[in-house]
Amino acid sequence: MSTTSVEAGNTVIESKKAPTRSLAARLFRERYGFLLLLPGLVYFIWFRYVPMLGNIIAFEDYSPFKGFLHSDWVGLKHFKRIFEDAEVVRVIGNTLWLFFLQTLFAFPVPIILALMLNEVRNQRVKRLIQSVVYLPHFLSWVVVVGIVTIFLKTEGIVNKGLHFVFGMEPIQFLQEPGWFMPLIVLEVIWKEAGWGTIIFLAALAGVNPTLYEAAIVDGASRWRQMWHITLPAIRGTIIILLILRLGSVLDSGFTQIFLMLNPFTMDVGNVLDTFVYFKGIQQSDFSFGTAVGLFKGLVGLVLILAVNRLAKKFGEEGVF
Template identity: 50%
Template sequence: MDSDLAAADRQPENHPLRTVKPERFQALKKYWDLYLIMLPGLAYFIIFKYVPMGGIIVAFQDFSAFAGIRGSEWVGLAHFKNMFTDSEFYTVFKNTLLISLYKLIWGFPGPIILALMLNEVRHMLYKRGVQTLVYLPHFLSWVIIGGILINVLSPATGIVNQFLGMLGLEPIFFLGSQEWFRTVLVVSDIWKEAGWGAIIYLAALASIDPQIYEAAVVDGAGKWKQLIHVTLPSLLGTIVILFVLRLGSVLDVGFEQIFVLYNPLVYNVADVIETYVYRTGITQGQFSFTTAVGLFKSVISLILVVLANKAARKLGQDSLW
């Protein structure tokens, strides 16, 4: 293509090769309105995602707000050394991995199961009603949900503990118990996001050719065999891509959720990298140290995405690139 264009540039104005145009410019001219719509989203990522990456240099400095980035002293990898020798960081890192792993194991299949169940509902009015109810929690902030959970799980007046009392069991301080706090985090996260996550899988289910199911029925396949041999294989590509994307945020366990719900009684099991960065960086002013922690988290996430994407390609599944 490039050689053709170069040859075209050397030809007379009326030569046939002069009519050759780069495909990218043809696409730009044909779909100019779509590219125009894309500009605000592109500007968002450039301004709020890529431009701030210049602040990474703070992780290698003894940053002072008064001296600025240019005037701050360069300390190299000193903050990374402090990070790896800080015993509190290892506790925080362990909590982050455990909570993220629990959410991945229990939370990732949630939208898939919900979508499969909704897909089997044939009464459209009932189906839409259920969809609305399961979508609704996504649009509530964690501040609102946190207030609901505090009231519902209260050891004195909460409806859950009242029910346990009716069964003759002792009340449980769910949000103050190190044994129960992570369970509350995982269950509340599934309840809030499963309905919203199911939208993508419902769209994928709607794209499956009905003739495949008809052929399966002719072959004598019941609902269970249709699920195993038709539905799940058709969803596999979508599942793999979303799983790869999920691994990219494996160390992002939800700052707002934990910040709203946790308290000093559960710091040992609830303090994660995001709350640690907030507490150390914002409240104590250790900007360079927490920038180093954030950079470490981003590098780990990038490595996980690359490895997961490579594994998906090795297995012959759809990948991000």
């Protein structure tokens, strides 16, 4: 209901808005929707947020016998050890080097696959290739590393093939430190590249076909169409995924690295994730292991915020 009055030639409209519904009434009205959200909400609160309270031991000399509340408070002592411990510096170097290799070689592969599949006109062949390349995503790292071990061990099929064809002596793929990083990157490419391709194919599905038709009329080749239409169409998706990837710069994935590690490759393959396990669990240095893990998370958060802001300054859409 509204009333209108005219004063000095100006129309003033006064509206009486309906009273806003109380929060309790709105929750009751949408109760079934909130019930659907409840299991996921409980999961994230209980398994993601409540355990974060345990980070307090990074600021204590934690003792399981004294507990969280009665252990001696030491402030930033364990964080200072991160930069004073030569082993931590080496582990951080391994982590950054692995991140660089994965970003350089593994990150572009889904983009290339998506561009190639986008050029396939036979839909049956396209669907078949998609299924083949993303099926490895559903294998666990235990299975993947097991397959790699069977193929690359000293008596494996690869060494037998090299000996039969070229007469070569067996190569110690799994024990030689120089092979560790390349094998990790190749495993990531084989397992995850096909799944990442789906994201870029979804982005390409939204490209207006008339753009390609106009380019053909103008005489543009397939390469020119890809360079000037296809790539700009997925540029935003590439930037968002790159921002998210930078957030995990110190997160190399525990399971894969742990399963591939052995005494011969420990120096080049031990990364922050496995270091926290060895130091915090096996050696019972809980406070220092927690400090390293918390440091890793803070670095990721800062990088995401910084790169996201930088992307927006260049006119791209960020993550948030």
